[in-house]
Amino acid sequence: MKLLNPGPVTLTKGVRQALLGDDLCHREPEFAELSQRIISGLANVYEDANAQYVPVLLTSSGTGAVEAMFSLVPGAGSNTLVAANGVYGDRAAAMLTAQGKRHHVVSSPWTSPIDFAAIETALQAGNFDHVFAVHHETTTGRLNDIDKLGALCTRYKVPLLLDAVSSFAGERIQFAEWNLLACAATANKCLHGVPGIAMVLVHKPAFTDRKSGATSVYLDLFRYRKEQTNGFSPFTQSVQVLYALDRALIELSAQGGWRARHQRYSTLTNRVRSALAEMGIRAFLDDEASYGVTLSSYRLPSGLAYERLHDELKREGFIIYAGQGPFAGQMFRVAVMGELSDADIDQMLAIVRRLA
Ligand SMILES: *Cc1c(COP(=O)(O)O)cnc(C)c1O
Numbered sequence: 001m002k003l004l005n006p007g008p009v010t011l012t013k014g015v016r017q018a019l020l021g022d023d024l025c026h027r028e029p030e031f032a033e034l035s036q037r038i039i040s041g042l043a044n045v046y047e048d049a050n051a052q053y054v055p056v057l058l059t060s061s062g063t064g065a066v067e068a069m070f071s072l073v074p075g076a077g078s079n080t081l082v083a084a085n086g087v088y089g090d091r092a093a094a095m096l097t098a099q100g101k102r103h104h105v106v107s108s109p110w111t112s113p114i115d116f117a118a119i120e121t122a123l124q125a126g127n128f129d130h131v132f133a134v135h136h137e138t139t140t141g142r143l144n145d146i147d148k149l150g151a152l153c154t155r156y157k158v159p160l161l162l163d164a165v166s167s168f169a170g171e172r173i174q175f176a177e178w179n180l181l182a183c184a185a186t187a188n189k190c191l192h193g194v195p196g197i198a199m200v201l202v203h204k205p206a207f208t209d210r211k212s213g214a215t216s217v218y219l220d221l222f223r224y225r226k227e228q229t230n231g232f233s234p235f236t237q238s239v240q241v242l243y244a245l246d247r248a249l250i251e252l253s254a255q256g257g258w259r260a261r262h263q264r265y266s267t268l269t270n271r272v273r274s275a276l277a278e279m280g281i282r283a284f285l286d287d288e289a290s291y292g293v294t295l296s297s298y299r300l301p302s303g304l305a306y307e308r309l310h311d312e313l314k315r316e317g318f319i320i321y322a323g324q325g326p327f328a329g330q331m332f333r334v335a336v337m338g339e340l341s342d343a344d345i346d347q348m349l350a351i352v353r354r355l356a
Contacts, residue, residue: 009338032231062186065198086139143292150178196241
């Protein structure tokens with residue numbers, strides 16, 4: 001099966017085989033060595049991050065990393081400005097509500113960019129001490145303009161929390177320029193690992209300048225960081241998934257790092273987009289330049305139901321992704337993360353051509 005959904009991704013042979021590594025107790029030095037190596041590998045994915053940011057590993061999906069990232073936000077007296085233009089912006093607001101943390105959501109339609117004018121007005125008023133945004137909004141495939149948002153965060157001196165779950169290792173991230181306090185990521189999207197491990201890269205001084213704002217025992221980055229200084233973890237980590245991530249990081253680096261991966265995704269996405277355009281299948285977003293490279297969304301051609309498209313593709317070994325919420329029934333999505341060849345993509349396109 002070739003997975004064209006936005007994570008989990010099709011694994012390489014090497015990553016799959018890494019899952020069969022030795023049994024290992026998470027209180028033994030071999031475990032500490034493994035997690036130290038992964039932490040340093042993750043810090044080195046972006047040159048810009050390695051001196052100033054420290055990755056914290058969690059056994060969870062990407063959502064757990066985003067939720068744990070909010071343990072950096074103090075419970076009392078804080079006020080977070082949330083930029084939302086899709087499912088994941090709304091989910092972050094729901095997390096802040098669940099944690100009892102004050103916030104204000106600047107929403108724009110899911111087909112529109114972040115409402116920067118409203119963000120700037122809110123920041124000018126000076127009532128916010130954190131900004132949250134989603135980098136690649138997987139709902140539509142829009143790569144939000146974080147250069148622009150980050151410049152506002154820098155100008156108004158407000159730290160930025162970023163959901164980079166579907167962009168980390170696939171898109172450019174400017175840690176310093178964006179005034180990033182932290183970004184959340186996961187093993188099983190652009191990193192090409194197995195689901196089960198997620199991570200938050202945190203600006204190092206936060207762990208000494210701040211106190212934990214955690215509202216749960218498990219999702220407390222401060223607690224993890226304290227033990228991970230020596231490579232350990234307060235709770236049992238998914239050891240085999242870490243073996244796979246270790247291997248995935250080695251492969252990422254051997255393939256030329258995030259830039260080469262970005263280039264590869266871009267090539268595949270363009271291949272999909274231009275072939276679908278020839279079949280008369282239009283991109284969902286009006287401005288094609290607003291897409292990132294990892295995923296793109298398309299309008300279902302009239303007379304072709306999503307279920308039929310999905311089922312026919314699945315029968316021949318390809319999994320695509322439906323639209324969420326109001327887009328169900330109008331949209332389908334194609335992600336190009338994971339181990340995919342040009343031939344895989346062409347084979348998938350040939351099936352769509354037959355149906356469209
Ligand atoms: C996939 C994704 C998540 C987290 O999803 P999980 O299913 O919890 O791994 C969060 N944000 C974005 C932008 C995503 O694409």
